[in-house]
Amino acid sequence: MDSNNFNDDKLESRLYIGNLDLRITEAALIKMFSPFGKIVSEDFLWHTRGPKRGEPRGYAFIQFSSKEEAIRAKEKMHGRMACGRPLVVRLASEKYPVEGLASSKNVEGSRSGLSGGGCGQINRSAKIAAIKNKLKAMDEEGCKNSKKQKLNDESCADGSENPSAER
Structure with missing residues (x-):
């Protein structure tokens, strides 16, 4: 003892x-x-x-x-x-005060993408969610851009000039 x-x-x-x-x-x-x-x-x-x-x-x-x-x-x-x-x-024996900061860090992390600083599972989860959302948005934007390119290519099938087409 x-x-x-x-x-x-x-x-x-x-x-x-x-x-x-x-x-x-x-x-x-x-x-x-x-x-x-x-x-x-x-x-x-x-x-x-x-x-x-x-x-x-x-x-x-x-x-x-x-x-x-x-x-x-x-x-x-x-x-x-x-x-x-x-x-x-x-x-050193005190736990880092998470109450009060937890909700603000979670909101801040999901709003701004990758927020630096703090520690803990909440902030890490917010960062992961922000990265997933960013990848999803980039993927959706990539699909939209490829659809636009396809439409431009089809509209130029009549022989008109396509400014975005590669030569």
């Missing part, structure tokens, strides 16, 4: 820090959060593959020695501007 309490305390003293500007370094992040307590560990995430390999991913995790320190850091740093961007700071 003690090991469960230890793991719970560890999770509750771990912070997620998001919306990090790419110019923010590990050292700068530690310097920003060290006034709130003893930092036990820091995980700064980097792209490991692809064209962005070696670049920061834009988020990190910081582990404080106590839950109280983590909560204090969260309260003081959430929304604070760093390199022109507001930091997103929450306990």
Whole structure:
């Protein structure tokens, strides 16, 4: 039972820090959060593959020695501007607040095609639906264009000039 309490305390003293500007370094992040307590560990995430390999991913995790320190850091740093961007700071154990955002992201995703940003199944489903709708519209437009071409070809069978026909 003690090991469960230890793991719970560890999770509750771990912070997620998001919306990090790419110019923010590990050292700068530690310097920003060290006034709130003893930092036990820091995980700064980097792209490991692809064209962005070696670049920061834009988020990190910081582990404080106590839950109280983590909560204090969260309260003081959430929304604070760093390199022109507001930091997103929450306990790593907290689930991302989907209520309220779910319906707006779904509508936004289906309206604008592919909306960037958020995470979760709702946003992914909206993206998939938008892609399917776009492919269907393109397919229907392709059919209309081929019917128009066919009509143009038939109307020119009497020998008149067809400007769209290839020579």
